[in-house]
Amino acid sequence: MANNMSVAEGQKQFIVVKIGSEQYGIDISYVDNIVRMQKITRVPKAQSYFKGIINLRGEIVPVMSIRTKMDLEPDVFTDVTRIIILKLEEHGVLGLIVDEVKEVVTLGPDEIDKVAYDAKNSKSNFINGVGKHGEELISLFDTNSIIDESENA
């Protein structure tokens, strides 16, 4: 899918989501599915940023609150809240709760700025670039660091 015909060489597609007041981009090649908010079953003793698990057509999918992981205020579920299902090789599937899904954008290499790694700011550790789409700025998630075990609570 990454080599979609409409995507020119070096370009990447991102799903733009809203978390709090910021816009974030998730590399579309990792996205398996987007589902509506549903009942999440709490798992006792799990990491605090794991809201629990959901049933996705018979599959058990763990759901993570990216807000908790990034030290933001807790999720408020509305009717535009969605769960982005990420499919990561080797690690299986994982759900991320986002406030809203906006659109899909295509960014070329010159539209993405790398961000400097700041070890003190755990929040920026999840971002590996900032995309410029028209007037708007989109923080691009580093998918692999999201699933990293380190607890930032």
Add this chain to the structure above:
Amino acid sequence: MDVSQYLEIFIDETNGHLQNLSDCIMSLEKEPENMDTINEIFRAAHSLKGMAGTMGFKRMQRLTHDMENVFQEVRSGNMNVTSGLVDVLFQCLDAIDAYLENVKESSDEGTEDNEAIIQELNDILAAGTGNAPKTEEKPVPKEEKDPVENRFQKKYLDIDFSEKEKEELRVSEEKGMKLYGITVYIQEDCLLKAARAFLVFKAVEDFGNILVYSPSSQDIEDEKFGFDFSFYVASEAELDRMLEVAKAVSEIEEVIGEKVNYKELTAAAAKKEEEEAAAAKEAEKAQKEEHAGAAQAPAAAAQAKPQAPAAKKQNGGKPVTNRTVRVDIEKLDALMNQVSELIIAKNSLVSIGSTSDGGSSSNSQAFHEQIEYLERITTGLHESVMKVRMVPIESVVQKFPRMIRDLSKKLDKKMELYMTGEDTELDRTVVDQIGDPLQHLLRNSADHGLENAELRRKRGKPETGSIHLNAFQEGNNVIIEVSDDGNGIDTESVKSKAIERGLITPEQGAVLSQKEIIDFLFMPSFSMAKQISDVSGRGVGLDVVKSNIEALGGDVEVKSVLGEGSKFIVRLPLTLAIIQALMVEVRHEKYAISLGSIETIEEIMADEIKFVQAKEVIHIRGMVIPLIRLDQLLDCEPAEEEKESLTVIIVRKGDKFAGLIVDELNGQQEIVIKSLGKYINNSTKIISGATVLGDGEVALILDVNTLF
């Protein structure tokens, strides 16, 4: 020559022969005079040699050949079985095993010549028989060359042609090809008949096309034939050349054939049909006997021979084996997943059925009947699929007697292994992984458990130590016990070791229970051995055993009496995927508890709860059972007020009990276990998985074994 497709059969059969050899040599060591065992070994070695030769594994062939030589001499009474010989034989087996491992990995036997072993074999042979070692010696293995000519009949004349085959024969003849009928007899001790047949076909096909097979080529490939097969070939070459190449394939006893023509064949076939319709069986038999005498009888006469005797011979020739199919475990997993989905779907129907009261009552009656029907089918299907995946643990434990024998020599202790319940069945994936832990426990018993002979005598125990391996089924679990009558675990010395290593303070040590002390043995790199031997003592062991078994959803328990012996009890789940569970609710969260571990369910009054050592217990039917409040354990919101009456589920692990307090019971259900995945930290292991309920909701599965 392409023999790769027979590689799997070869590996399988070689394994079987190796195991057989190992068992036989073990018993030979005990009764060196037993002729039956010696013959059995000879046969197995001979078969191994033959198979290795077929597959082109020259080194393996050479080794087995020399083994066979030795047994040839033993069999004919020229030499005796000594313990030295047995040792060398075991070395041979290990060497063959190594070849086999190489074959498994790379389809090649490797380059190890094992000259030393061969030399030793030959030395023994020389010493035993008083001859100088003869390298060229070849005790011709059972060459029963008293050729009863008329055993070889022209069976190709008996073939019934289908219309298509007739057509093919006719067309080929019209093209100017010569038609030959050929029957091939394979030696009766041949092991890979299908491979032989394949080689013959391959050789013949260099000359022309094989038009008709009897039995069908599929049957030949599946080894569904006796020791002969026939075929018709259309070729431009001469018959003799073809017979020659066919005979050149090893283990082919005889090849007979002649030139035929289409007209005669079909005429004969037609005639045969008539005769079959008319002639009585008696007459046919007589004719057959007549025919059997005359090797060159005319084709037409041969056609009268009834098919029945030939068929009978085929049945008799093939050893009666279970009809089996090899199935990739992945296919079974896929099947299992689908059955799981089906059960989930069925559960949703059940839940719709129980909630919806719409529709007329007769409709709902029919609906319920159908659901019950569906339930029976899915349960049956599930059981069948599970059974397919079940294999006896025999395949794992059968190598243990040999291992104990070797350990006995190495450690210079006399010991005997007694095994029961080898036919206990477990899920294939469990069986595959249980070998190493069990092996470790046995080594542990042999090395640490059993005392040396002197100490045993002093303690008034029989000099030969005994190790027992018992397997049996208990409810939804399979229990495998490894016990010995050795020293037992010295808890005091374990305790001081733990203190010495700074794991606990002496004060803490004073209050530890025996079980808690024994648990130290399962800690990583905690070894009690004073000396590191290559058998054990490196401290890599019991912790691995424990984690391996826990990974399979089981657990290990130890019982030990100092001076009398210890017993390791391995408990494994019978099935991995689907269990019967009791559904409970705790603060409106749903949990499943495996029925296998539930003993009883009790309603108790809040004031019945007593305190022992500041822990809540109940006293019920003479037992004091500790209580666990699931809501606290699972970090639920605290309840507003304590209820008067509490529902307590009494669960059991071995001989320990615990009472779980839950809010609500939701009945029993068949659930499909799904993993939580790797992301969620589940170090406490209280939650062993999740399951999808009929209404799509997710419930967590509690592993009560972790609560003890």
